[in-house]
Amino acid sequence: xxxxxxxxxxxxxxxxxxxHRSLIFDHRGIETLQIKAGDWDSxxxxxxxxxYNYIRSQCAYDVAPGxxxxxxYHLTRIQYGIDNPEEVCIKVFSQKDNPRIPSVFWIWRSxxxxxxxxxxxxxxxxDNHPRLKRILMPGxxxxxxxxxxxxxxxxxxxxxxx
Amino acid sequence: MATAAASSFLSPAAxxxxxxxxxxxxTAPRSVRFPPVRAQQEVKEEEPAATVPxxxxxxxxxxxxxxxxxxxxxxxxxxxxSKNMGREYGSQWLSCxxxxxxxxxxxxxxxxxxFDQTQTDKLTLMLDPTEEFVWTDxxxxxxxxxxxxxxxxxxxxxxxxxxxxLIGSDLEHYIRKLLYDGEIKYNMRSRVLNFSMGxxxxxFNSSQMPDVK
Numbered sequence: 001x002x003x004x005x006x007x008x009x010x011x012x013x014x015x016x017x018x019x020h021r022s023l024i025f026d027h028r029g030i031e032t033l034q035i036k037a038g039d040w041d042s043x044x045x046x047x048x049x050x051x052y053n054y055i056r057s058q059c060a061y062d063v064a065p066g067x068x069x070x071x072x073y074h075l076t077r078i079q080y081g082i083d084n085p086e087e088v089c090i091k092v093f094s095q096k097d098n099p100r101i102p103s104v105f106w107i108w109r110s111x112x113x114x115x116x117x118x119x120x121x122x123x124x125x126x127d128n129h130p131r132l133k134r135i136l137m138p139g140x141x142x143x144x145x146x147x148x149x150x151x152x153x154x155x156x157x158x159x160x161x162x
Numbered sequence: 163m164a165t166a167a168a169s170s171f172l173s174p175a176a177x178x179x180x181x182x183x184x185x186x187x188x189t190a191p192r193s194v195r196f197p198p199v200r201a202q203q204e205v206k207e208e209e210p211a212a213t214v215p216x217x218x219x220x221x222x223x224x225x226x227x228x229x230x231x232x233x234x235x236x237x238x239x240x241x242x243x244s245k246n247m248g249r250e251y252g253s254q255w256l257s258c259x260x261x262x263x264x265x266x267x268x269x270x271x272x273x274x275x276x277f278d279q280t281q282t283d284k285l286t287l288m289l290d291p292t293e294e295f296v297w298t299d300x301x302x303x304x305x306x307x308x309x310x311x312x313x314x315x316x317x318x319x320x321x322x323x324x325x326x327x328l329i330g331s332d333l334e335h336y337i338r339k340l341l342y343d344g345e346i347k348y349n350m351r352s353r354v355l356n357f358s359m360g361x362x363x364x365x366f367n368s369s370q371m372p373d374v375k
Contacts, residue, residue, distance in 0.1 A: 138323055138324070139323075140320075140322035140323045140324045140325075141324055142324050153328060153331075154331065154335075155327065155328075155331040156260065156330075156331040156332075156334035156335055156338075157260065157331070
């Protein structure tokens, strides 16, 4: 554990249960935590119960051509009368050959389409998502377009400008 | 995913059932079958150009397809529940549509233009419904042969829109190659003359890029 400035959330996590997570802190002043996919289920419920009732966005990206896939969640608390809501950013990494991450659909409904988009673009399949299918690409598309090793097929419609 | 269970494959039998909708030698000139409106079109536009009467087959196809529209021409077929026709797929047929190439995984009756989606082992190709190019029997046959080759090449691939899109895209590339080789040329009497495959040049293949000195 690095001794640099740690956010209060990681301290809280350490204090309450020793949960397997490591801290990658401060990208914009927002705490960023990395959580294992196996623990993500319980941590998500803990965060929801704590008060993070709003998932601001969920995205996924391909970390490196031979590396892993990341699924990123920005959580915040929406409440009447709060000016600067506290935010936290969670990253869940998974390997590329069989990427599966527990879905947070049942906790935060707005993750529905966002997880479908992450599935469509990068290929992470979310367990317990009720309708996980492609949302941007046509239903029968093959391949994960936003992976770094994806090669676009030579479709005629994609042409160089004359 | 549910798609795995319902997919079907491009079978070898498909190649025997290919139809190509273009003025080929198979379709006899038919002047009796069409309503007077289309016959008038034929007289006005096709007569001076001296094209074969079956060209209006394409007009009929285009007019019928445009008039009916794909969504309305789909009859309720209880037999069509299988093979990706289910409600979660939008109850659509499998198709790939670009400007010059329309491929449908269905059997389209040449006379009545009725879709029969239950027969998804057949692929129907409608070639250039908007008549951007001037087609002859030989050029149509060349495209048809290329279509046949492509379907043979993709044999065994899952029958999905993705595969049809790949086939259609390869066909469009082939049509553009025909244009650049001079086998076909633009139809100057088309309704939408926008030279979608490049502005006409003296020699298409002479130099692809201008000299930059």
